[in-house]
Amino acid sequence: MDFTESSIILKVGSFREIDLWVRLATPAHGVVTAFAFGGSRSRRRFMGCLDPLNRVDFQFRRSGRGEYLYLMEGRLVRGCPELRADAARLGPAVNCVKFYEAVFEGPDGTEESFALLAEALEVMEARADLSPLLPLLFRxxxxxxxxxxxxxxxxxxxxxxxxxxxxxxxxxxxxxxxCAEHAHGSGRRVVLDPWTVDLLETVRMRGVRRWADAVPPDASRRRLFDAVDALVRYHLGLAWEDGRFRRV
Ligand SMILES: [Zn+2]
Structure with missing residues (x-):
């Protein structure tokens, strides 16, 4: 059974001599791994497609029992050459991708979040003057x-x-x-400030372009980090440790 889906490449690895495995984010199938036989040689089927962070329309084929996915051919929608060549942008982009992979492992569709990842990579490709907070706000x-x-x-x-x-x-x-007067109840609490609530409301309501260059006052940076870290741990069960996101 074949189907075509727009995808973002998260990682690429090789096995055997000329074959590749590709880790992909997709809107309808979540994060999946697919095999590209002859992927490292086949220019015709995958011309310029198989690099991390690229947005590609892939034609997929499912194996007979449905256990494996194969990439049959790809059409590059958008590459990220600037982003990949700039370490200052690549680090934050990889952080967003690692987080996305940890959250969306598995078969569930994630159309809104896929669109968010696509938008974040597009903004990072287009601009070099982005906020150091971008990966945190993405989370x-x-x-x-x-x-x-x-x-x-x-x-x-x-x-x-x-x-x-x-x-x-x-x-x-x-x-x-x-407000402080009505913050009743037990459990984890994080005291915020006007700047932080204003920014988080903007993140909640608006797309990446509206908060991609937010620069925090020093006093707000810690509060913002604590708030997002607590939400991610409690609601998604993930924490950033030793360069990767772990289940907690
Ligand atoms: Zn109140």
Missing amino acids: AKVVFLQGYAPGFGACPRCGKDLRTAVAPTLLVEQGVVA
């Missing part, structure tokens, strides 16, 4: 798209604008951000 956006999206605009208990409230507080397990 926050993935959490929000998975449905764990507290509103950062107003306290749900009194309606006070959190951008002007003193010590707005994220209650991690409850998935709520409340």
Whole structure:
């Protein structure tokens, strides 16, 4: 059974002499591994396609029992030559890709998150002046798209604008951000500030281009990191350790 799907290449490895395995993000099949027989030689079937971070329309074939996926041919939609040649951009891009791979392992469709990854790579390819926070904000956006999206605009208990409230507080397990007076309940809490709630609300509501160059005041950097780290750990069960994301 053949099907065609737009894909983003996460990793490429070789086996035997001329064959490749390719780790791919797809909108309808999640993160999958597929084999490209003759991939390292076949210019005609995979011309310029098989590099990490490329967006490619692939024709897939499923093996008889459905256990394996094979790549039959590819058409390059968008490459990332600037990004791959610039270590300052490549590091953050690889971080986003590793996170994506950890979250979306498996067969579930992830159309919105696939579009997010595609947009993030497109922005990183087009611009060199991006925020050092981009990978962190990317993780926050993935959490929000998975449905764990507290509103950062107003306290749900009194309606006070959190951008002007003193010590707005994220209650991690409850998935709520409340003003200091109404931040009741047990569990992990992270005290935020006006800049942080404003940025996280922008991330929640808007696309990558709107927050790709956010520069944090020093005092907010730690709060932002703690908030996103706590949301990712609690809701997605992942933590960044030793250069990779681990299940916690
Ligand atoms: Zn309140």
